[in-house]
Amino acid sequence: MPVGLSMSKFNQTEAMMVVELLSSSQISCRGKSVMVITFYKDMMKLLVQLAEDAGFNCNKPGSTLRIVTVDSAQGSEADVVVLSSVRSNMQHYMGFLSNTNRMCVAVSRAKERLVIVGHGDTLR
Numbered sequence: 403m404p405v406g407l408s409m410s411k412f413n414q415t416e417a418m419m420v421v422e423l424l425s426s427s428q429i430s431c432r433g434k435s436v437m438v439i440t441f442y443k444d445m446m447k448l449l450v451q452l453a454e455d456a457g458f459n460c461n462k463p464g465s466t467l468r469i470v471t472v473d474s475a476q477g478s479e480a481d482v483v484v485l486s487s488v489r490s491n492m493q494h495y496m497g498f499l500s501n502t503n504r505m506c507v508a509v510s511r512a513k514e515r516l517v518i519v520g521h522g523d524t525l526r
Contacts, residue, residue, distance in 0.1 A: 412444040413488045420486050420519050421452045424467070437480035438469040439508050445488045446471050472508045483512035487520030 420438060438453075440446050449469045453460050460467040468480065485508050509516060 411442040411488050412448045413486075414448065416486055416488060416519055417445065417448045417452050420449060420484055421456050421458075423484060423517065423519065424453065424458065425456055434466065434481035434514070436467045436482045436484070437475065437478070437511060438467070438484045438486060439472050439475045439511060440469075440486040440488060441472050441504065441508070442488050443471055445486060449486065472504045475511050476507050479511050479513055481513050482515045483517070485509065485516065485518045485520075487518065 424436070424438070438449055440449060446469055450460055453467065453469060458467050459465045460469050468478075470478075509518075
């Protein structure tokens with residue numbers, strides 16, 4: 403199913419920011435395992451598409467970059483984790499982010515560095 407046709411959520415601007423972050427020197431991920439975690443399947447699909455378009459090899463055997471949903475991240479870890487929160491709205495509705503079990507999994511997967519990408523007003 404193409405991105406956007408399900409009940410799942412995605413944020414095009416945030417996805418582009420995450421891929422730009424991965425491409426930049428702002429996070430030190432050379433030689434490190436990197437996992438991008440998001441709360442929504444459509445966002446994961448969009449991130450994979452944009453990352454592959456940018457030349458990243460992700461979610462393949464031997465790849466150091468994995469892009470997964472928070473439910474798929476349970477039980478795994480990476481040196482660097484980028485957490486994409488997706489949600490951005492004037493009502494400050496958090497969706498899956500308000501689930502403490504999912505949030506605990508999401509923020510506890512990093513061995514060395516956790517980078518959270520999101521809309522500050524919504525996350526406050």
